[in-house]
Every structure is written in structure tokens, then in C-alpha cells.
Amino acid sequence: MKILFVTDLHGNEAKFRRVFEAARKYEVAAAINGGDMLTLDGDLHGSQREFINGFLAPYFAEYEKAGIYHLGFLGNDDLKIHDGAFDKVCRKYKHVVDLSQRRFELNGFEFIGMNWVADYPFRLKDRCRRDASGYVFQEQFGSGLLSTPEGFRELEDWPTYAGKLPTLEDELAALPKPNDPGRSVYVIHMPPSGLGLDVISSGEKVGSPAVSRFIEKTGPLLTLHGHIHESPSMSGLWKGKIGKTACVQPGQMKGNVVSYVLVDLENMEMERVEAPL
Secondary structure, eight states: OEEEEEOOOTTOHHHHHHHHHHHHHTTOSEEEEOSOOSOOSSOHHHHHHHHIIIIIHHHHHHHHHHTOEEEEOOOTTSOGGGHHHHHHHHTTOTTEEEOBTOEEEETTEEEEEEOOEEOOSSSBOTTEEOSSTTOOOOOOSSSEEEEETTEEEEETTHHHHHTTSOOHHHHHHTSOOOSOGGGEEEEESSOBSSSSSOBOTTSOBOOBHHHHHHHHHHOOSEEEOOSOTTHHHHHSOSEEEETTEEEEOOOOOSSSEEEEEEEETTTTEEEEEEEEO
């Protein structure tokens, strides 16, 4: 069974369309989007909702018509208040699945998604968590923000607020359990630490130790990650292994190029593609 994995498209309609063309060309069973789907232009409360209804709804209809599954979830740059609208659009189609904190079985493989991330210094905190207990917060770029239907709610003391929330480790433990870990694929927006899949432009490594420990303990066939667009360019690495588990992070190219990974789950052959638009 062939799949295509892409992530961090941030509302770039040309990239979305190129991914669908590739899904048809390579005759994949499913295209998987690892989060941060929505536009970053304009007033995010309005523009992201419009992107869901105005672009993603007809885009997903093309997958339905082609008989190709689309599995995915919103990411940390996609306002959490839009989760309901996204899920509603997904539920219109048999072949489209909102994979956030959910399990979906396809052709004998189990796909499990999670879109929480370890905290970062940026202000939007809708999907942020401490990595684990004892987490040390980075210096922040301002007060924290949570999205609400009325606008952004400002958090003057984000660390104290976050300390009352589950950790990323807790969120991972709460995910649905696969029936057969050896045929399971986890789609986790946050990359693991220790593999070079988490290198930001400064050279700093920002991956999650909690995600790494979870993969080591669970032992799935494959994990798919995103979040750090530039990591493959910085480290020269887009895949690695934790135990027997293959871990993939395709990154995302700037400009008129889209990057994605093709995987044959039966023989675990995989290829990273940089496709011009």
C-alpha cells in the first residue's frame, strides 16, 4: 500500500493542488497531511475559516471523486477554534478523515494522529504543551495567546497556565492504542529529538524527548512528522530510526517547490520528492 505524506503547506493552494496531482500520478491509497494546513494571511479568525470552507471543502471533494483517502489534521499555526469547522468538512466525505487524536484503519494498517506540540517561544499557544513534567520554558516573545470566537485571549503568565495542562507525554499516552503496533503509522506534528529531524535555522535542535520515548516504547512501523520546515535543509536528514521504527520528516520548501515523501508500507521503500509547482 502506497501513501504520500506532506506537511506545513500553510494555505498555499498551488502546493495543495500539486500534492493531489502527485497522489493520482503515483496511485497512492492515501495522502496524509501532517498539519499546518491553513493560511497565515489576514485576520486568522476569518481567513482560516474561509480557507476551510472555500478551498479545502472542494479540494477534499476531488479526493472523494478520485477514490483516494485524505488523512490529516490542523496544526499549531491553525487556530483551534476552527477544529469544528474542519471536522465538519471532513465528515462530508467517505474518503476524508480528521485524524487529530484519532485512529483510522485502512487496508490492514492503522493510522493514529496527534497535533499537540512542545512549547515554543512564539505567542500562539492553542496546541502547546510542556514536553513532560519538569519542562523548562524558553524565553517567550511576548504574552501567550489562545484563540476564542471573539478574538485572541491574552495570557500574561503562560508558564503558570501551561503548568495546569496535560504534558505532551500525557497527550501521547492518551492516544488510541493500535491493535498491531507493527502495522501502525503515527502522524505526529512534533518531531522527535535525537534524529536530526528537528533542526531550526539557528542550528538548534528542538525536537521532543517525549515523542522519542513514546516511539521507542510503542514500536510502530512508521512515524510521520513536520513542524520544522527547514530541518532537512539544515541537517541533510529527512528520515531516521528509533529502534525498528522508521521516522520521516519531509520538511517544506520555500517558493515554487513542494516537498513530500512517498512510502510503500509493504516493503518500507520511501522517497523524498521536491516537486516544482
